[in-house]
Amino acid sequence: MANNRDISLPVVKRLPRYYSNLEELMREGVLRISSSELAGRMKITASQIRQDLNHFGGFGQQGYGYNVSDLYHEIGRILGVDQRLKVILVGVGNIGKAIATQVNFSKRGCELIGLFDIDKSVVGQVVAGKRVCDTSDLSDFCIINKPEIAILCIPKSQAYSVAEKLIDSGVTSFWNFSHFDLNVHFDGIIVENVHLGDSLMTLKYRTNNKI
Amino acid sequence: MANNRDISLPVVKRLPRYYSNLEELMREGVLRISSSELAGRMKITASQIRQDLNHFGGFGQQGYGYNVSDLYHEIGRILGVDQRLKVILVGVGNIGKAIATQVNFSKRGCELIGLFDIDKSVVGQVVAGKRVCDTSDLSDFCIINKPEIAILCIPKSQAYSVAEKLIDSGVTSFWNFSHFDLNVHFDGIIVENVHLGDSLMTLKYRTNNKI
DNA sequence: TAGATTGTTAATCGATTAACAATC
DNA sequence: TAGATTGTTAATCGATTAACAATC
Numbered sequence: 001m002a003n004n005r006d007i008s009l010p011v012v013k014r015l016p017r018y019y020s021n022l023e024e025l026m027r028e029g030v031l032r033i034s035s036s037e038l039a040g041r042m043k044i045t046a047s048q049i050r051q052d053l054n055h056f057g058g059f060g061q062q063g064y065g066y067n068v069s070d071l072y073h074e075i076g077r078i079l080g081v082d083q084r085l086k087v088i089l090v091g092v093g094n095i096g097k098a099i100a101t102q103v104n105f106s107k108r109g110c111e112l113i114g115l116f117d118i119d120k121s122v123v124g125q126v127v128a129g130k131r132v133c134d135t136s137d138l139s140d141f142c143i144i145n146k147p148e149i150a151i152l153c154i155p156k157s158q159a160y161s162v163a164e165k166l167i168d169s170g171v172t173s174f175w176n177f178s179h180f181d182l183n184v185h186f187d188g189i190i191v192e193n194v195h196l197g198d199s200l201m202t203l204k205y206r207t208n209n210k211i
Numbered sequence: 212m213a214n215n216r217d218i219s220l221p222v223v224k225r226l227p228r229y230y231s232n233l234e235e236l237m238r239e240g241v242l243r244i245s246s247s248e249l250a251g252r253m254k255i256t257a258s259q260i261r262q263d264l265n266h267f268g269g270f271g272q273q274g275y276g277y278n279v280s281d282l283y284h285e286i287g288r289i290l291g292v293d294q295r296l297k298v299i300l301v302g303v304g305n306i307g308k309a310i311a312t313q314v315n316f317s318k319r320g321c322e323l324i325g326l327f328d329i330d331k332s333v334v335g336q337v338v339a340g341k342r343v344c345d346t347s348d349l350s351d352f353c354i355i356n357k358p359e360i361a362i363l364c365i366p367k368s369q370a371y372s373v374a375e376k377l378i379d380s381g382v383t384s385f386w387n388f389s390h391f392d393l394n395v396h397f398d399g400i401i402v403e404n405v406h407l408g409d410s411l412m413t414l415k416y417r418t419n420n421k422i
Numbered sequence: 423t424a425g426a427t428t429g430t431t432a433a434t435c436g437a438t439t440a441a442c443a444a445t446c
Numbered sequence: 447t448a449g450a451t452t453g454t455t456a457a458t459c460g461a462t463t464a465a466c467a468a469t470c
Binding site: 004007009012013015016017019020041042043078079080083085093094095097098099101102103104105108109110148149172173174175179181183184190192194195196197198199200201202203204205206207208209210211 | 215218220223224226227228230231252253254289290291294296304305306308309310312313314315316319320321359360383384385386390392394395401403405406407408409410411412413414415416417418419420421422
């Protein structure tokens with residue numbers, strides 16, 4: 001079994017997909033599954049499934065396959081679904097509001113502990129059961145509450161100064177919905193980008209060129 | 212110059228990033244740039260930039276580099292920013308509303324021509340300047356108006372039947388925000404997935420394991 | 423035991439990086 | 447012309463797939 005640090009990003013990105021497929025199988029009442037059956041369902045190869053899982057340990061049994069419930073819980077553990085990582089969200093506009101209310105944080109081992117906006121007309125509003133705070137309180141809040149993850153739903157123009165503040169206050173991980181390239185401007189941080197505009201343009205290109 | 216069909220997905224996914232970096236350079240008034248300067252800005256290699264661009268043609272000049280404005284417009288043309296691809300959105304909940312109002316469709320060569328929801332209390336509302344229609348009108352609308360792209364912001368449980376209807380009515384491309392695996396259930400369609408939950412879990416794993 | 427299927431090593435494939443001749 | 451930098455080919459790296467011995 002490899003050290004978790006050695007796991008490549010493509011493997012990590014597939015873990016949530018395994019997890020939700022196993023959840024589905026549990027709901028269907030399936031007790032065991034072979035790598036090739038699961039591969040058929042997910043339209044990937046059985047080899048890849050066995051390779052991926054064996055990065056984390058031997059969860060299967062020769063001649064039998066994998067116990068669905070066991071594997072589901074193992075992957076849940078790997079993904080830390082029963083953690084309680086503290087998350088804050090900055091920028092409670094359309095997207096921010098949607099993320100705050102729509103994403104099931106607790107199911108994924110996160111806890112949304114603060115919402116921030118710079119706009120005085122938004123500050124004080126209650127979103128997802130929480131009062132939106134003023135961005136000027138951001139640093140103090142982070143130093144006291146030590147959130148691990150910040151969600152950025154702010155305009156590109158504000159991203160640099162907000163990220164700088166957050167990094168100075170100890171935040172290292174960003175779920176970045178802003179159109180700003182955090183990795184280019186800061187070192188040693190962890191970033192997942194959700195660049196909606198880029199995603200749409202990629203889709204458009206593929207639509208035009210049938211790929 | 213390769214046929215557009217031969218362009219690999221990793222290359223296609225980088226195009227929007229080149230585009231927005233060139234836009235930025237234009238704003239800064241930079242007239243020319245070498246592959247290594249651009250590489251420095253984007254934290255990628257100059258080799259990759261030259262490889263990527265040469266899939267589409269020789270846009271540079273030996274000893275000089277690339278003309279920023281020319282390259283910007285070439286990539287815009289490749290991405291089809293002055294097209295008017297017809298897009299519909301199904302599921303006007305939190306996320307759907309945010310996408311409809313926040314994404315700049317016209318800037319990206321798209322036109323949002325219809326919004327649909329199954330919930331009677333949402334039907335009739337005006338979102339992004341458009342009246343939300345009933346999902347029961349979806350097939351007729353698509354047969355008449357022939358949208359190329361559908362945005363799915365619906366629950367997993369509704370995804371199969373909605374996608375089937377859309378495919379039967381001629382839609383081939385999906386911007387999929389639902390937690391449903393379209394590619395597994397339908398062949399020959401083009402899908403860009405935005406699985407927010409998966410993205411958050413990936414970020415969490417990376418945060419826990421510092422990768 | 424025989425059959426099935428894993429865990430793991432080896433082969434292949436594809437993407438990225440390096441090198442350099444072409445050329446502006 | 448000399449210097450710079452591209453376009454393109456070759457080398458490397460990493461991820462995926464195939465194969466098979468181990469074993470339940």
